[in-house]
Structures are given as C-alpha cells and as structure tokens.
Amino acid sequence: MREYKMRRGEYLDDRIDDMEETVEDYFGLVTGTEEFKGSELLVVEDPTNPVFERIVAGAVEYSGKKDRLAVEFEERPAEEVIAEGDADAAADAVDAKNDFLLAATGRDAKSRRDSMKRAVEDSPDAADEV
Numbered sequence: 480m481r482e483y484k485m486r487r488g489e490y491l492d493d494r495i496d497d498m499e500e501t502v503e504d505y506f507g508l509v510t511g512t513e514e515f516k517g518s519e520l521l522v523v524e525d526p527t528n529p530v531f532e533r534i535v536a537g538a539v540e541y542s543g544k545k546d547r548l549a550v551e552f553e554e555r556p557a558e559e560v561i562a563e564g565d566a567d568a569a570a571d572a573v574d575a576k577n578d579f580l581l582a583a584t585g586r587d588a589k590s591r592r593d594s595m596k597r598a599v600e601d602s603p604d605a606a607d608e609v
Contacts, residue, residue: 480515482539482547486585491538491546495583498537505579506534515539515549529565530554530572536579548583552576 485491495501499509499521507527512519513535520537533553538546560569577588584591 480535480549480551482549483580483584483586483591484547485545485583489585491548491583494585501579501582502534502536505575506531506536512537518549520549528568528572528575529563530560530568548580550580 485494502521502523503509506523507525508523509521510524511522513522514520515535515537516539518537518539520535520539523531523534523536526532526534531552532555533551535549535551537549539549540546554572557569560566580591581587
C-alpha cells in the first residue's frame, strides 16, 4: 500500500468531496471496505479496466497531521493482459492511475516521484523495509 501526501497547504477533503464516487468514476463499482492503519479504505474487486485485478483506495487519517491518500493497485501480469488482447487497456490503466492521483493529491507523476525519492533519502532505513 502506498501513501501519498497532498500539495503544501491543501487537504484531501478539499480536493475530493466524495471519495466513493470518485473511486467509482475512475475504476468501477466499490464492493466493500478494508481496514488500513485504523481507517476504512474502499475496495473495487472487479475494476472496469481489465488490467486491474483489484483496487484499494481511501483516506488514511493521522491525529495531528494531514490525511494521506492510500492506494494499492493490484494488476494482472502483462503477459496475461497481452494474451487476452487487452494491450490497449494498459495505456488507459496508466492514465486512470495518474489522473486519479493528480485529482486527489494535486501532484503530477514527476512531483510524486521526487517526493518519494526525498522520503527515502531522509530515512534510509525505511528503504530497506520496502
């Protein structure tokens, strides 16, 4: 599960009014919830894009800190996707992930990568845990 920070001065609640509706718009019908660090995250068991097997997404609340977006994208093996003729869906899956993360965090793929690099550099022990 990956956690994403919002841009400085912004909050997840300000960017996404209804998390369930937003997740359904990007990925398909929410079929349940799953607990992660004391927060209930939304689960999409049968995503609309055939590249995804399962998606878990939602807000993780921390006392005294801003909420973070937690997301886990479970994808099918590339060979299986290609064998079934869904290779075009792979590009759509990447776009859906990036568009959702941009809408939720206000950060594009480059700034999210840079932020993760800084987090690893700041705590080298955490990199070993990944």
